[in-house]
Amino acid sequence: LELAEGGRQHVDGRTALALVRSRHPEQLMDGQWVPAQVDPDGRASAAGQVMDALVDQVQGSVTRPWRLQRVAWAVTGALTVDDGTSAAELASLATLDVGPVSVLPVGAPVDGTLLRFPSPETRAALTAAGMTCGG
Template sequence: MVLLVLGALTLDVSLVVFRVDRVAVALPEGPGTTWVLVGLDSRAALPEGASVEDFGSTDEVRGSRADVVLIVHDSGEHTSAFSVSRDVVVSRRASPGRLALSWLDGPQSTVDALCGLGVAADHLVAVDLAGFAAVVDAAGGLDVDVPEPVRDRLAGLELPAAGPRHVDGATALAMVRSRHPEHLVGGKWVAAPEDPDGRATTAGTVVSALSGAVDSARWRPWRLQSLAWAASGALTVDTGTSTGELLALAGTELDEVEVLPVGEAVDGTLARFPTDATSSALDAAGMSCG
């Protein structure tokens, strides 16, 4: 019986490992260990039950952009986590461009762009829209605090009450994708004040909540297996990252994800340039590249 159980577990682990997609990228050298986590906005794989009308088709929205970028850095003494604005200007094919657009040229372009910013990626992990929602659902949903009622019809977000909420994968994805939120004021929905860091802040909040959900799953084997199966089918990882390293990342507690400071948008555009505060934050975390 023991041999049968061990055999079944080995088969399950083998299948999980086999399901992870791999991508070859040249990773730069830098101090400590740095994970780059990228949420892609490709319309090729939509969340279960989602309609093309809500997200747009692959003809309407071509390719994949780095919609969410998070950095987790272990200096050996402490762990730092940053949510990076998708609109920060980086070097893209020797010319400036927004970080979000770097993935259109492939994952290597994003890795190189981040190196120019001062982030040396040791590991690269990417997940698409459908994969993110599936992982959240496999984790049993997320516990988040909603500071005030919010909705965003374009993103499919509808949270009409403030306070602690348990959200599913579709709602968590809508929170991260929201660009035009509205708040309930005096019984009426009004446009929320513009916040350039709003999406980066929300992404950090959601990922922190997901980290907590993953940590809780350790004590529920059935939940852990479901989570591992969903994640393995959702992730694209660089070829040099081992399964053990992925497990170590999953065990990292992200109590706080800071928004990496960058400049204000330039002349009514989306573009935001790195500042001295950007370099200072990365230096304080012990990061550098090149």
């Protein structure tokens, strides 16, 4: 993934996926590629930004059926639904007010692994959303 400049970008699906999957981002500084500052939650934040943009794109297509059809064809291979899900139920998803995607806080990595346990902030965020977590 190589973006010519910083800031908000309009990218295709393949590039958005590359952004979400980026594990070792680099930035061009003074003509050289150098590792970007490590953000443990950077991938989750990037995924949230991509999901927000996708939701905006779908909701903006509701009144333009030709655009909605393009979006539907684009996600067909990546979307799985229950056998009993009707086309009307899928269409109703486009009008849901899902709000922004949030990245929940979690505890520090355990022994240098990817394992993290819920922090008090995680539990508070889940409780505020009407959910609970075990452990």
